[in-house]
Amino acid sequence: MNLGVIIKNNNLKITQSIYSTLASTIRSLINCGVKSGSIANFEAIQSINMICLFLIAGSVFYALQWGVFNYYPLMVLSLMFSINYSFCFVWMRIGKPNYAAYHCLISAIVHFSVYSIVIFNRDAGYQWFLIAIIPASFLMIPSASRWHHVAFSLVAMLVIIVSETGIYGAPIYTFPAELRTLSILIEGLFLVIGLNLTMQICNHSIDKYQSKLVALGQKDELTDIANRRFFMSSIKQLAQKEQSNYFILTLDLDHFKKLNDQYGHAVGDQALINVANTINTIIPNGSLLARLGGEEFAILLYSDTRDHAIAISNNIRVAIAEHSITTSKGEKVNCTTSIGISPLTLDFSASMQLSDKALYQAKEKGRNCVVFLNNIPVQAENNEYKN
Numbered sequence: 001m002n003l004g005v006i007i008k009n010n011n012l013k014i015t016q017s018i019y020s021t022l023a024s025t026i027r028s029l030i031n032c033g034v035k036s037g038s039i040a041n042f043e044a045i046q047s048i049n050m051i052c053l054f055l056i057a058g059s060v061f062y063a064l065q066w067g068v069f070n071y072y073p074l075m076v077l078s079l080m081f082s083i084n085y086s087f088c089f090v091w092m093r094i095g096k097p098n099y100a101a102y103h104c105l106i107s108a109i110v111h112f113s114v115y116s117i118v119i120f121n122r123d124a125g126y127q128w129f130l131i132a133i134i135p136a137s138f139l140m141i142p143s144a145s146r147w148h149h150v151a152f153s154l155v156a157m158l159v160i161i162v163s164e165t166g167i168y169g170a171p172i173y174t175f176p177a178e179l180r181t182l183s184i185l186i187e188g189l190f191l192v193i194g195l196n197l198t199m200q201i202c203n204h205s206i207d208k209y210q211s212k213l214v215a216l217g218q219k220d221e222l223t224d225i226a227n228r229r230f231f232m233s234s235i236k237q238l239a240q241k242e243q244s245n246y247f248i249l250t251l252d253l254d255h256f257k258k259l260n261d262q263y264g265h266a267v268g269d270q271a272l273i274n275v276a277n278t279i280n281t282i283i284p285n286g287s288l289l290a291r292l293g294g295e296e297f298a299i300l301l302y303s304d305t306r307d308h309a310i311a312i313s314n315n316i317r318v319a320i321a322e323h324s325i326t327t328s329k330g331e332k333v334n335c336t337t338s339i340g341i342s343p344l345t346l347d348f349s350a351s352m353q354l355s356d357k358a359l360y361q362a363k364e365k366g367r368n369c370v371v372f373l374n375n376i377p378v379q380a381e382n383n384e385y386k387n
Helices: 003-030 042-068 072-093 097-119 126-140 146-165 177-218 228-240 256-263 265-280 306-322 348-364
Strands: 246-253 288-293 296-302 324-326 332-334 337-343 369-372 383-386
Touching: 003 042, 042 072, 042 097, 042 126, 042 177, 072 097, 097 126, 097 146, 126 146, 177 228, 228 246, 228 288, 228 296, 228 348, 246 256, 246 265, 246 306, 246 348, 256 265, 265 288, 265 296, 265 306, 265 324, 296 306, 306 337, 306 369, 337 348, 348 369
Parallel strands: 337 369
Antiparallel strands: 246 296, 246 337, 288 296, 324 332, 369 383
16 A cells, blocks of 8 residues: 555544544533433533633633733733633532532633733723623523622623723733734634524523423323323324324223322322333324323324224223232232223314213223224214123
């Protein structure tokens, strides 16, 4: 193989390795302080870490700039600020994200205040970085009192006013005129990146919370299956599409109140969870299981024929009856269920009522059975299957 090709391939591998290591390090720093399996304050912790990384990178960049132009005291000062920001990750490591957030925000205010008032004047333009403090405080400490956010905003605005009016007095350095244009470009770039980063984090958090709200609006909290609202919406949509291969099953656990009274609500809750899990292992793809409330469940069952729907219903009934729950005292508890079935028609509300009627008939016939009713009003067809 050509020596040039070998060198090129080796350089490519080295570059990829460096990129991979750098990306891994950045991901590790962004997730610093995030506990495995926990979603508590996940967005706030990542926001703190990302903003700290941005400030460290900016401080190092300015340190290099001052070094190039022989402003060595300012280079040292910028490096000191970058080290100071890195202490935020120490707070994260010991599980103090709020300390890290306040450390970062206060350090940033001091950093830009010193540069825009004491070291330079308004010509340096550092004061405009303080605008980003306002949204950053909401991202980094979302659970803090609103007065904390107001305080950070007021301090940032006060520093900008002092810098712009020049009422503090003569600065230590006069900002080099030859760097003014370059400084404006660099600061504008950093400000745009910083504000865009802040808004990206905001949008990501909003999208995530919206997804959570949608999920909460569609799922039952205890059993982690669909709730009544989502179920009714689903059967309405299917009915409008004139789907003929669906049946509505309404299930109710027999004597559930007695079980709750005798063994306690913890056993009752476990029974509901077990029932949901058992049903999910039986119903075919394309079906939907929901908890309507209490001990009542409903299934939007995909099935080719009525007989198949009845057979599945009986499989569910038998599986629930055979599944036992062990109490804290070691007692075995079994549940039974009554099931009503009706075909899904264009009038989904009437189909649901018919399924409820079939369920009541199953209760009247001794429970632990399946009753099918079709949508013929005069001659309601009744098929029951009992032990």
